[in-house]
Amino acid sequence: MSRSAPLGAPAEAQNVLAITPFRRLWVSLSLSSLGDWLSLLAMVSLAAIFTADGSPLVHYLAVAAVVAIKLAPAILLSPLAGIVADRLDRRWTMVGGDVLRGLLYVSIPVIGLLFPGFALQWLLIAGLLAEIVALFWTPARDATIPGLVPKRMLGQANRLTLLATYGAAPIAALLFAALASISNLLGVLMPSMAAPEADVALYLNALTFFVAAIVVATLPLPKHAVSKTLLSPNRDAELLRSIGRGREAVGSGPLARGVVIALAVTAAAGGLVIGVGRPHVEHLGAGNAGFGVLVAALFLGLGLGLVAAPRVLKKFSRRRFLGLSVVPVALALIITGAIGDMVLSAVLALVLGMGAGLTWATGTRLIEIDVEDEQREPAFALLHATGRIALLAAAILAPLAAGLAGDHEIPLGGPLSYDLNGSGVVLLVGGLLALILAVVSYRQAQGDDPEAGPGLLPELFAALRGIDPEVDEGERPEITGTFIVLEGGEGAGKSTQVRDLTVWLREQGFDVVGTRQPGATKLGMRLRGILLDRENSHITDRAEVLLYAADKADHVEQEILPALRRGAVVISDRYIDSMLAYQGAGRSLDTEEVQEISSWATQGLVPDLTVLLDVRPEDGLSRLGGPADRIESESVEFHDRVRKGFRALAEEHPERYLVLDAREPQEKIAREIQRRVRPLLPDPIDADSEAVTGMIPVIKPE
Numbered sequence: 001m002s003r004s005a006p007l008g009a010p011a012e013a014q015n016v017l018a019i020t021p022f023r024r025l026w027v028s029l030s031l032s033s034l035g036d037w038l039s040l041l042a043m044v045s046l047a048a049i050f051t052a053d054g055s056p057l058v059h060y061l062a063v064a065a066v067v068a069i070k071l072a073p074a075i076l077l078s079p080l081a082g083i084v085a086d087r088l089d090r091r092w093t094m095v096g097g098d099v100l101r102g103l104l105y106v107s108i109p110v111i112g113l114l115f116p117g118f119a120l121q122w123l124l125i126a127g128l129l130a131e132i133v134a135l136f137w138t139p140a141r142d143a144t145i146p147g148l149v150p151k152r153m154l155g156q157a158n159r160l161t162l163l164a165t166y167g168a169a170p171i172a173a174l175l176f177a178a179l180a181s182i183s184n185l186l187g188v189l190m191p192s193m194a195a196p197e198a199d200v201a202l203y204l205n206a207l208t209f210f211v212a213a214i215v216v217a218t219l220p221l222p223k224h225a226v227s228k229t230l231l232s233p234n235r236d237a238e239l240l241r242s243i244g245r246g247r248e249a250v251g252s253g254p255l256a257r258g259v260v261i262a263l264a265v266t267a268a269a270g271g272l273v274i275g276v277g278r279p280h281v282e283h284l285g286a287g288n289a290g291f292g293v294l295v296a297a298l299f300l301g302l303g304l305g306l307v308a309a310p311r312v313l314k315k316f317s318r319r320r321f322l323g324l325s326v327v328p329v330a331l332a333l334i335i336t337g338a339i340g341d342m343v344l345s346a347v348l349a350l351v352l353g354m355g356a357g358l359t360w361a362t363g364t365r366l367i368e369i370d371v372e373d374e375q376r377e378p379a380f381a382l383l384h385a386t387g388r389i390a391l392l393a394a395a396i397l398a399p400l401a402a403g404l405a406g407d408h409e410i411p412l413g414g415p416l417s418y419d420l421n422g423s424g425v426v427l428l429v430g431g432l433l434a435l436i437l438a439v440v441s442y443r444q445a446q447g448d449d450p451e452a453g454p455g456l457l458p459e460l461f462a463a464l465r466g467i468d469p470e471v472d473e474g475e476r477p478e479i480t481g482t483f484i485v486l487e488g489g490e491g492a493g494k495s496t497q498v499r500d501l502t503v504w505l506r507e508q509g510f511d512v513v514g515t516r517q518p519g520a521t522k523l524g525m526r527l528r529g530i531l532l533d534r535e536n537s538h539i540t541d542r543a544e545v546l547l548y549a550a551d552k553a554d555h556v557e558q559e560i561l562p563a564l565r566r567g568a569v570v571i572s573d574r575y576i577d578s579m580l581a582y583q584g585a586g587r588s589l590d591t592e593e594v595q596e597i598s599s600w601a602t603q604g605l606v607p608d609l610t611v612l613l614d615v616r617p618e619d620g621l622s623r624l625g626g627p628a629d630r631i632e633s634e635s636v637e638f639h640d641r642v643r644k645g646f647r648a649l650a651e652e653h654p655e656r657y658l659v660l661d662a663r664e665p666q667e668k669i670a671r672e673i674q675r676r677v678r679p680l681l682p683d684p685i686d687a688d689s690e691a692v693t694g695m696i697p698v699i700k701p702e
């Protein structure tokens, strides 16, 4: 699975790069990406230079055309090209693609030199042709990687490919800025060049493609076709299609909306900088070197933000953090648009990039936690597609809007005047829109936040001081929420009922957190992977107890208790009883010892109600699809002991249990649970708001 998630442990990356053919391909991909970014910068600069004497509209239109040519074909035409490319020989598609692109990029400065009057037109034609060639080259690359690395390393290999694609951007931008700063020298060495740094960048770009072609031509590529399921889910050909599938995966809840808005806004902000950055720095008297610095700062900031995200304001609710992290992005745009200063613009581009990095890392993390394992891939593909489309739209529309806005000099009285150019207006207006959308995203994502503290400012100040906002100087707030647990054997219908109950209570206005054990926290997800992996048959019974206990400790401390202290209803799919039944009764360990460990791990937190869905193991197991995991594949005798364990617990404390026959229809079980749960809960509208409104809350009849 490839996700916009961390790049994985360095050791994992080293393992993949130790595979020589993949390493060679990766180096050549990195070179091609470097060349690609260089060519984007060079072509935008050339378009700006060629139209410098024209009207502002023509100037901005030329820039918009280059951006459109470089970025749009990949999104709009990939599905068509992908169909053809899948039928072509991969090696020769890549080699031919690299050579053709190299030649096209060389031709831009050469034609410019021979036919100066045709330079801009050829720049656009050659750029478009190079991107069309790339449409065939990219699927060939995507299909090559799975043939070079074992399946289990594919996720890491795809992440390294993403790193090669985007990590090359700041290097290319710095290289371009360096070339621009020695353009005088280059001009003396090669006086015939229109813009020495841009021409040299295009020659370098062509060189990277020729080197890549040689590397790929000599790669030992396997002949067999690669299964479609192994291909990177971020393939351009899948981009538009993935939106539909991804929307189903992330759902239509407020959290999903908040994340999609935040990520789209930050991607669009990056698009604005790319779209109007070059004309903007020109107004500041900085030219190509300034543009290179701006883009480098943007991407460096992005990288820093992505890396720093898990460490920034660790104690602060991630859902609140998502909307907040868009704010610096918006402010950076506003200030850059309003204050014309090159150094300030570069610093703000860094801030903007960092904000975008924090937003992307936080948003993808929230989705990772919120959606089921099998839904993650389409969910990440949706985020990726949304980001690409937002970036593209902003990068193309921004110069157009700047051209239409035009450049103005506003007199301020006396000799003073304020230069408001089209690019500044676009950045300013874009920033204001981003600020509004940051608030929308904040509100959406915060909706039913299980981590949210008492209020934004107290939580923010507490997080800045590094203390837990829930802890009032050493004194823990009371638990005012309600804790409900669904228990039972495999396939009893627990997840189904957790979902139904969550929806039913939310519809009545309750603040509900639906969760599960094991696997609700970051640590929990890893533990779940270890505990349920059939390969891990060596885990000893006692180690198993401790691993499940670690999940419980993390889950209770990080998710359940904060939500209960806030007054929420927490509904958990499994809790302590699973440990007593599976590890105690199932593994035949001393139940009292297991009880002590689980009670310590969960800080003695006991559910208000446990619903036991009682099912015969044969019936429950037969409902499950897919291969059985490590625990499911235990013997029927084991699962029988587990069932007896659950029933014994319920018999011990009948007042805290509701035991239901899991063979009953789903709707009937749901109604029974609702009937038992409703009296446990307070009025869904809090007393204060009632006093103000004088309204009686409406509770739907069952």
Ligand SMILES: Nc1ncnc2c1ncn2[C@@H]1O[C@H](COP(=O)(O)OP(=O)(O)OP(=O)(O)O)[C@@H](O)[C@H]1O
Pocket: 488, 489, 490, 491, 492, 493, 494, 495, 496, 497, 623, 624, 662, 663, 664, 665, 666, 667, 669
């Ligand atoms: N009352 C029911 N009658 C028949 N099928 C049901 C019922 N409730 C749920 N199912 C189906 O049984 C399957 C397993 O349900 P679900 O995932 O909710 O069980 P679970 O107890 O959470 O499973 P697991 O032990 O794997 O977590 C699903 O296909 C679900 O649609």
Ligand SMILES: Cc1cn([C@H]2C[C@H](O)[C@@H](COP(=O)(O)O)O2)c(=O)[nH]c1=O
Pocket: 490, 491, 517, 518, 548, 573, 574, 575, 576, 578, 579, 580, 582, 583, 631, 632
């Ligand atoms: C919490 C808990 C769980 N288990 C077992 C029970 C199941 O086989 C898996 C969890 O997966 P599922 O999707 O909920 O079926 O883990 C356990 O043995 N001990 C526990 O404490």
